[in-house]
Amino acid sequence: MRADARRNHERLLTVARSAFTEHGTDTSLEDVARRAGVGVGTLYRHFPSRRALISAVFQSEADALVARGRELLDAAEPCAALLDWLRALIGHAVTYRGLSRTLMTASPDGSCELSSCSVPVRTAGGALLARAQRAGSVRPEVGIGDLLQLTNAIAIAAEESPDDAGLADRLLTLTLHGLRPAA
Amino acid sequence: MRADARRNHERLLTVARSAFTEHGTDTSLEDVARRAGVGVGTLYRHFPSRRALISAVFQSEADALVARGRELLDAAEPCAALLDWLRALIGHAVTYRGLSRTLMTASPDGSCELSSCSVPVRTAGGALLARAQRAGSVRPEVGIGDLLQLTNAIAIAAEESPDDAGLADRLLTLTLHGLRPAA
DNA sequence: ACCTGAACACCGTTCAAGT
């Protein structure tokens, strides 16, 4: 890659990250290009679709989530570890408004642009869930796919109610109660 | 209201209803106007915003939900009645893709265009929830606001996974488990 | 090899002119 191309690539990522934080992932791509000091065409050359750009921006957060998941596998309380991790997931989703929506549409197999983010995240969550299930603190019939969809749904609810700061946590707690096996 | 104005109003409602069913509530308003045989300006005269149009279309479903809620207040099992009603709510939301999103942003007080729909629905749900709580089958600290936000969130997850027909039901079941008081 | 930005298509919304 040519030096200027590489610089443009990185500039676009930086600008896109802050634009997504400020205005959500639906922000104007024209605006991103302008703020990065490049033509729109250059943006499309580097990131052929909005999803590709979102994916690239989210990649580092996804890595962090996977790393956090690995740490939490050693935590004392498997169920609390799972909750912590889901909270972290929601935190990322709320930072980039609209991300949850994009993640929800990412198919579980590796077929779309978001797979490089969503598949490892899914795997990390799956490990935490399985551990909590082995410990008997989560119902065995719950799947990681369902749990992630529900968590993303909660993130969307939180995005839409910015004035209710505790909502996501309350809904997550409710969900966690639902995960516990019947007595 | 003049006769032609009344006819236009009804035509717009009919067309909007089917357009929302086909393409979701994000459908092109220009298209709705065209299919109704009126100019765009006429659409805006009758419904000054997209939300106003959505609200008008949803009004009759909201009425139906309220009626269903009243019936279910006499059902034998308070908790099962609540579940039935939430399922019905999700059904409406899935029919009009995007509706849940709009409903989620409707404030609980009567301040926005959607209040004429959302407030009565909220009240109906609140009655069913309160009954289940009095019967001791739902945790007392859960509020109707949180429950509706979560239900709408589940509806969004279902919309985004059209290939997984059972998703909404599974997530709703999970939630209902969470509502049960700790043993 | 990469970049630019004009060009095209599309949509939401408004408003002057018409009936």
Added chain:
DNA sequence: ACCTGAACACCGTTCAAGT
């Protein structure tokens, strides 16, 4: 009193021309 549709603003995406 109501309707029409052209006009404006905005955005996503493509591609011919430039370096």
